Amino acid sequence: MPKKIKRKSSIGELYGKITVSGRDFESGERKLVKEIEHPFVRFCKKLARMSPGMGKGGVFNKENQSAIEYLDWKLTPQDFTAASKIVTLISFFLAFAAGIILYVSPLQELLALFTNDATTALVYSFFPFLIAAMGIIYYFQSYPVSAAKKEQTKSLTYVPEIMGYMIMSIKLVPNLEKAIEFAASHGKGKIAKDFKNLIWSTQIGVYNSLSEGLDTLAYRWGKYSEEFKRALMRIRASVIENTEAKRYALLDQTMSEMLESIRNKMELYARDLSQPSTMLFYIGVLLPLLLIIILPVGSSFSGAPLANPMVLFAIYNIAIPLITIVFAYSLLQTRPPTYSPPVIPDDYPGLPPKWKIPMGGSNVDARFLAILVLVFGLVFTSVLSTQGFPPKILNAIDGIDIELNDQIIAPDRTKEEVLVSAARDPDYFATDYPTHTGKRFNEQLSKRLPRIDDDEELELAIIAVTQEVKSEEQLFFSKGENDVSPYKLVFGFLISFSLALYILFFLANKAKRKVQLEVQELETEFKDSLYVIASRMGENKPIEDAMKHVQEFLPDLKISRVVFAKTLDNIKLLGMPLEQAVFDKTHGSVANIPSTMIKSSMKMLIDSVQLGVNVAARTMISLSIQLQNSEKVNNTLKILVSDVTGTMKTMTLFIAPIVLGITTSLQRIVIVTISSLASSSVLDSASNTSSGVGDSFSSFSVSGFISPEAIAGIASPTQFILIVAIYIIELVAIMTYFTTKIEEDNDLLVKMNIAQYLPIAITMFVISMIVSNLFLAVGVG
Structure with a gap:
């Protein structure tokens, strides 16, 4: 058996085995690891x-080139071009396959109602899929630009946060690298x-100094966030200030101007959202x-089945909700991320x-x-619908006689x-x-029988009479x-279903x-307690005394008992060091x-204490x-969008259901009016008003251009009610999701609001x- 030759490791593999760690960095933070690629890049x-071969000669257009450089995706023009061509071929193939399946399926009969032309029906089969x-x-080819815009939107809140951390560090130690x-x-x-990446690139020699790399980063980001570029330049300048007062003034001015710029962008976003x-x-x-x-x-005048139950269902319950979802989702993608509410696990104590x-x-x-509520509601309303109250079935009991008027x-x-x-x-x-x-069918057919000569005419007469009778029935x-x-x-x-959802997702x-x-209340209290801790440590008191002072000075705050008091108990009673007293998985505060x-603030507090209480x-x-x-930015966005979301909530909860209910009742009047026109003839009214009308006009009737087939195919009032x-239900879910997400990115609140508003x-x-049926009963009758 030939001896196995050991392969030499490549340069990249050797680099991959190197790990570098430092005292000031968390464990594993400085390890060399392979960066996880974005799912779009992997796809x-x-x-x-x-x-x-399909990607040969591929190039990015200007927008995609700029977006991919900004996102730092490791995606070549050849790979993107090849993938784009393959997606195009697959999409059109699936579109044609779906069109063929639709054309040969039973649904083709529904398409035939729109047109009698086979070519037009074929076009209708393929058009939506194409x-x-x-x-x-389009979505695939423009995805890099969309992803870049999404990252730019996120930067509206990430920029002041990361600049705040930089300013915080430089105020403590005027060192740009730290x-x-x-x-x-x-x-x-x-x-x-x-x-x-800037730190790493500087360490391996891509940049001669961190300042040089920072300049490159500032101008690369300057295309998308001018305030970020200006802030970086000023922070660089603050390091070389000769006095602490001047440095603090410049840093404070930088933060103030950045927040003002972000606020202006938020206001612009809110106005654009309107x-x-x-x-x-x-x-x-x-x-x-x-x-x-x-x-x-x-539908009545064109003969097309526009008011057919299947068509109405497709329009109201599929097409319009789908368009609304896509539109609402696209709006939410432009929302700058602000405050992230705490996510409560299911196993929370x-x-x-x-x-x-x-x-x-x-x-x-x-x-x-x-x-239980759903089943009880269905059984109760079924009995109420068929028996009334008291139920008519009680008549079967001896001695009980319930008339309809007694119910x-x-x-x-x-x-x-x-x-x-x-x-x-x-x-x-x-x-x-x-x-x-x-x-009625026999009467109408008997009138036509004397003029029928063969079976084909009889079949046509039966179809015509059937549509006329169904129109009269409507x-x-x-x-x-x-x-x-x-x-x-x-x-x-409907009420039982909404109550079941209320129980399932709200209660x-x-x-x-x-x-x-x-x-969230703890977070608010924690922000207030930071000043008390800082003031106490500013007097050269240890962190334990500062926490005890917060507990005594703010005894009514829950944060004093839950975090600071428990931390002190862990130190005194369990003998834990400070970090373990806070972050221990079992007993940590x-x-x-x-x-x-x-958690991140307490981590920062513990790390900074190691450098001294003054620091x-x-x-x-x-x-x-x-x-x-950060709280100002979040509150600004809430205030700016409150007018829009408040109006939409009112429309969704009250105005839209009320108007849709009234309009659904009015739909019966529309059907009665159209059906009456279809069954009447202008000949009768013409003969009553004028005897000199020619034969060509006297034979004209409204039923000539109002199709009985269309009248017969109009959805019944019951079908209309169910569709609306x-x-x-879909409208409340979509609009509530949109308004809640715009105000606060909170999935738990979204579910509860939908269940509460439905x-x-x-x-x-x-x-x-x-109410509308009561008012319209006399008029429709």
């Missing part, structure tokens, strides 16, 4: 490996990453209101188990309770009951030829006195939200506090100012329909 490289394919291609290292270790986002938010309101609220009236009218609701000293499963709540009427009350047979509108046809049951919509069943289901998360608010801000005091003062500045109700919107919709 492009994976596609490019499938066909490398548009979707073009959208995917300031950059300190800011890189505590900052967030791409700026902190660029600072770390118009897109209004557009979102138009798409999500006003457009559906208009379509409820326009679609039935357009004191919380009930997941999906459990504390009730009467025990925990009830929220899922079981939600199912407090009458049941929903059935078609058979309405037809019988109108002195018509229960199968009066039956059209199942030849097995089951009603009186008119008959759209009248107020003949309304057979199961309102009680539909309304009961089940109520305890977690309470903890989140308590932690911040071990069970899910606040990144408190720690100045660090805490600077940190307190930095936290206040589903849309209201029952309100559904109740408004139900009440508006009931």
Whole structure:
């Protein structure tokens, strides 16, 4: 067996084995590790490996070149070009395949209703999928630019934060290298990453000095954040100031001007948000209101099935919500990240188990309770819809005789009951030829039979009569006195569904939200306590005395008991050193506090104490100012967008459901009016007003251009109610998600707000329909 030859390690592998660590850096922070590539870069490289030749001669356009350099992606033009071509081919292939499947599927019959031309039907089959394919291609090719803009938006809040850390460090020690290292270790986002890369590049000799690298970084970022470039230049200049007073003044001025610039950008963002938010309101609220009236009218006069239940469902419950989601998501991507609320884990001490609701000293499963409410609601409303209240079934009990007039709540009427009350047979509108046809169908068909000569004409006559009878049936049951919509069943289901979601997502998360608010209160108190700690340590008192002073000076604050008192107990009773007393996984004072801000601040406090209490005091003062500045930025954004989000909440919760409910009731009037026109003839009115009208005009009737097929295909009032109700549920979910995310990036609050607002919107919709039906009953009848 040949001897195995040991391969020599490459230069890169040798570098990869090197680890460098320093006393002032966290464990593992300075290790050489392979950088994780962005998912988009990995995706492009994976596609490019499938066909490398497709990327030959590829180049970036100017926008993508600038974006990829800014993002520091290791993506070559050849890989991007090859991936772009492959995505284009796959997208168009899938579009054509989907179009073919649609054209040969049963859904093709729905397309045929829009046109009698086979070529046009073929175009309708492929067109939406081709548009979707073009959208995917555009999204892929413009993704680097979108990712760069997203990072630039994030920098609105990351810039003042990381500059605050740099200024904090330079105020303590006027050393640029230490300031950059300190800011890189505590900052967030791409700026902190660029600072770390700057340190590394300087150490391996890419730059002659850190100042040279900082100049390069400043001008590279200057294209996207002019205030960041100016701040870096001034911080560099502050190091060479000959007096501490001048250095402090320059640094304070730098921070003040930066915050003012960020505030101006926030105001610009809020103003720019106003118009897109209004557009979102138009798409999500006003457009559906208009379509409820326009679609039935357009369907009747054009003959196209615009008011067909399937078409309405596709428009209201798929197309409009999808457009609204995409539009809202694109707006949220432009939101600058501000305060990140604490994320409460499910196993947080004191919380009930997941999906459990504390009730009467025990925990009830929220899922079981939600199912119970949903089932009970459906059963109760089903009985109410079919039996009324008191139920008619009680008549079967001896001695009980309940008449319809004696019931407090009458049941929903059935078609058979309405037809019988109108002195018509229960199968009066039956059209199942030849097995089951009603009186109206037979009457209409008998009028045409004398003019029918063959089977083909008979088949056409049957189709025409069927559509006419269905059109008359639509008119008959759209009248107020003949309304057979199961309102009680539909309304009961909607209310039960909204209550089940309320239990599942609001009540089940109520305890977690309470903890989140308590932690946020702790963060607010912690910011106030920093001044007290700093002032005490400024008197050359040790950190333990400073914590005890906070406990005595601010006894009513929860932060005094939860953090500082517990830290002192750990030191005195358990004999722990300061760092362990704070960060011990079992007994540490911040071990069970899910606040990144408190933990990072305590880490900074402990690290600075090792350099002396005076240094720690100045660090805490600077940190307190930095936290206040971050809070100002967050509050500024909330105030600026409050007008827009407040209006949208009101529209979503009250105005939209009420108007949609009223408009849904008015839809019956539209159907009655159109159906009446379709069944009337201008010939009768013309003969009553003038006897000199020619034959060509006297034969004209409205039914000639109002299609009976379209009238018959219009969604019934019940179908309209269900479609609009589903849309209201989607609208509340989308708009609440948007408004909550704009104000605060809090996923827990999003779920709770949706669950809380949905029952309100559904109740408004139900009440508006009931009231409008009462007012319209006489008019429609």
